[in-house]
Amino acid sequence: VTLADRFFDLHARGAAFVLPNVWDAASARIFEQQGFPALATSSAGLANSLGYADGEHIYVDELYAGIARIVHAVHVPVSADLEAGFGNSPDAVVATFERAAAAGAVGANIEDFDPVAGQLVPIEEQCERIRAVKARAHAIGMRFFVNARCDIVLNDIGPAETRVERSIERLQAFAAAGADGVFLPGLDDLPSIERVAAAIAVPLNILGGATTPSVAELKRAGVARVSIGSSAMRRTLALVRDIAKELRDEGTFAFARDALPAAEVNGLFLR
């Protein structure tokens, strides 16, 4: 059984397995140690930790190196967040996915909002990209989980009352084009989530967060996979800011009392 097989097998209707998004080797090892069977990268978390804004601003060599560091730090399968594929042709997107696969990823997300053009990728173009990626994986005999994301809800695109319907239309097309799973971030009401899960033939990924139902509720709604985006990374940055304020305003080190011991952290990397 390969890592990719293990990753595919986690996806089942209503499995609602939690796929935490990590940003560096240390966060990856902590989540792995706590028993998560697979990890994803967060494009924002990875970019921010390396000095870039999210939105395909990262120097791509840094992106693939970041993915590789995470893959090599853990023994569980890792899915890569590749934003909209860093390119606006099927060939360019295939090249991006190939480099992520070479870095060790067993799957990747592909978004349908082009951050450079600032608009949705036309549905047929996005389907072509998905078909091209799946055809390439098939040609080289590699299982690679393509998670096709629709950004209509997340980015508030078009009339609010038709967003779920238009998202379903796109996700169905992406599934028909060969996507192994689909992802609709931003959706946080259970009836809509249930409706989407019932309308799509492949596993549905929902973004869990401060305003969403719990994992148990998402499971009952038929969700296959729950990821968290960059929220864990951004929560740690809020803590970094609190630490900075304590040091600056109080000149004390109370924060250090709750730190993991150095020997324990180094032990994560001595195997």
Add this chain to the structure above:
Amino acid sequence: VTLADRFFDLHARGAAFVLPNVWDAASARIFEQQGFPALATSSAGLANSLGYADGEHIYVDELYAGIARIVHAVHVPVSADLEAGFGNSPDAVVATFERAAAAGAVGANIEDFDPVAGQLVPIEEQCERIRAVKARAHAIGMRFFVNARCDIVLNDIGPAETRVERSIERLQAFAAAGADGVFLPGLDDLPSIERVAAAIAVPLNILGGATTPSVAELKRAGVARVSIGSSAMRRTLALVRDIAKELRDEGTFAFARDALPAAEVNGLFLR
């Protein structure tokens, strides 16, 4: 005024300026934004975030790339934690310092405990390394702050009752060899800190932490600089573990409520 000039000027007897140790571009930007006039890297934090244990296990190209990412993310001077210099000759240590300087660091620490040999570097050898680094900086006309660290107290080396005395002997020798400052981590009682500060002619760096006096007390004791090692990084990893436990055991996302907003974090890198 260069970044190096600004960094040197922060060091004055009793200044007790806080030099936070960061581990990636995001932590660097947060501390810079909170007003700190200079930053240091944490060798452990940087190594752990990239998938290595501390103790010169890191692939050195990753070390210098990590330093460069931090330097390029901020406008304040950055001092590099170079452990014991990644080499056991003056030439090897000079090469290490040159690469850190090329990555943009304005200064660096050098430890007197060899993590490969597992013992203290003989005092005269360590002085030779310090002299070689300062001579090279002088030869190329570069100001570079060499912070010579003594590891006797931190690593519990030799009889407890003579550790402070033996540390002072070494730190005095390092200062005489040209070190711009000295660093005695592990010392946490004020009388000893005061004694060391009074005995050394160059600025004294103390490691602040859960068991040390406050910055105000260190200032009264004559300390010039207060760093924090990897404690802030390890505190965030304790939070990552708590987040992992909430996701695993509760299936909820309460942690995400306190995350910094994505737009704010990305804004740190859009300048």
